[in-house]
Amino acid sequence: MGVPQLTIKQLFDRESCTYTYLLLDGETGEGAIIDPVLELYERDMQIINELGIELLYTIETHAHADHITASGKIRQSVGAKLVFGENSGIPAIDLPLADGACIQLGHYSIRAISTPGHTNGCTSFFCDGNLFSGDTLLIRGCGRTDFQFGDPGELYDSITTKLFVLSDDTIVFPAHDYNGRTSSTIGEEKMWNPRLGGNRSRQEFIDLMNNLNLDMPKRINEAVPANMEVGIRFDPNRYLLRDFDMNDLYQVWQELPDNTLVWDNRTPEEYARGHVPGSRNIPMGTENEHVETLAGYDQVYLYCRSGRRAQTSMTNLNLQGLNHIVCISHSGMPDWEKAGYPVEV
Numbered sequence: 070m071g072v073p074q075l076t077i078k079q080l081f082d083r084e085s086c087t088y089t090y091l092l093l094d095g096e097t098g099e100g101a102i103i104d105p106v107l108e109l110y111e112r113d114m115q116i117i118n119e120l121g122i123e124l125l126y127t128i129e130t131h132a133h134a135d136h137i138t139a140s141g142k143i144r145q146s147v148g149a150k151l152v153f154g155e156n157s158g159i160p161a162i163d164l165p166l167a168d169g170a171c172i173q174l175g176h177y178s179i180r181a182i183s184t185p186g187h188t189n190g191c192t193s194f195f196c197d198g199n200l201f202s203g204d205t206l207l208i209r210g211c212g213r214t215d216f217q218f219g220d221p222g223e224l225y226d227s228i229t230t231k232l233f234v235l236s237d238d239t240i241v242f243p244a245h246d247y248n249g250r251t252s253s254t255i256g257e258e259k260m261w262n263p264r265l266g267g268n269r270s271r272q273e274f275i276d277l278m279n280n281l282n283l284d285m286p287k288r289i290n291e292a293v294p295a296n297m298e299v300g301i302r303f304d305p306n307r308y309l310l311r312d313f314d315m316n317d318l319y320q321v322w323q324e325l326p327d328n329t330l331v332w333d334n335r336t337p338e339e340y341a342r343g344h345v346p347g348s349r350n351i352p353m354g355t356e357n358e359h360v361e362t363l364a365g366y367d368q369v370y371l372y373c374r375s376g377r378r379a380q381t382s383m384t385n386l387n388l389q390g391l392n393h394i395v396c397i398s399h400s401g402m403p404d405w406e407k408a409g410y411p412v413e414v
Contacts (some may be wrong), residue, residue, distance in 0.1 A: 075197045082106045085136040086247050094175025100124040105139035128152040130203025131191040132296040134289040139298030148381035161299045186224020187212030203244045208253040213280050221278035223269045301360025314400040328367045334382045335373050346413040353378040371398040
């Protein structure tokens, strides 16, 4: 049997005419969301929960000027990795992707394509013949270039040398459309895009873009600062993850200092099958009930199975001012067991 078809759900925000995309590998249940809108967080999470999706990533094509992202809230809720292009300048990123870098979603690979011009940090994403172009390439249009370090020459180069070289049958899914259109193809845009199609030269494009004289987005003064903090209050010193794994925890565990807690935030069932000796089970989602207790320790070491749930719990508590938690973010209990360390049941 071949690889199952990638499922793409296109969702719409009427207020900002923003498209949000939900990608799903139906066989593994792994998913990603692209450009979610804060006001529609409940809608998107309902779909994710109803379909039983394990959301691995929340992906942003750029820091938007017309709406506030839900990515920070989604990461806080389910532990999805926050993905941006590496040039976005946003400190909260979990996975800053360089041009050509890929992340894995089940059977599929999502490739980042650096496409600056609309803003200096714009990134498009390609997966299985589908291009999620953000504001870089729109249906019969393109993003403006008169704020957020936009540059019409860069935009022309991004589109013509990075996107128009893709196969003509590549499906284009933009971040916005104001005329009810849902998708296009690279072949269509090469032929019919009035700003870029035909034989328009780079200088002609620059002159066109420099003379659009558009009004500023209505929410720019609110949206851009909020999106630089991924839609939630963000202090990089409070969210900093230390490079600490289960091997490091073992060294600490052998001579655990006084008033120190090792915290397992997996489910009670997982905890019962085996855990770090002496660790306390506070499952993810219940940490807010234990804020006072956790605050009473001098140091807390937090682990789960793979690091995703631990990051989520730590983020929730960081927002409440608990900054003494060391999150084991890239390993977990299977690594402890594989190393042959003692296990308590």
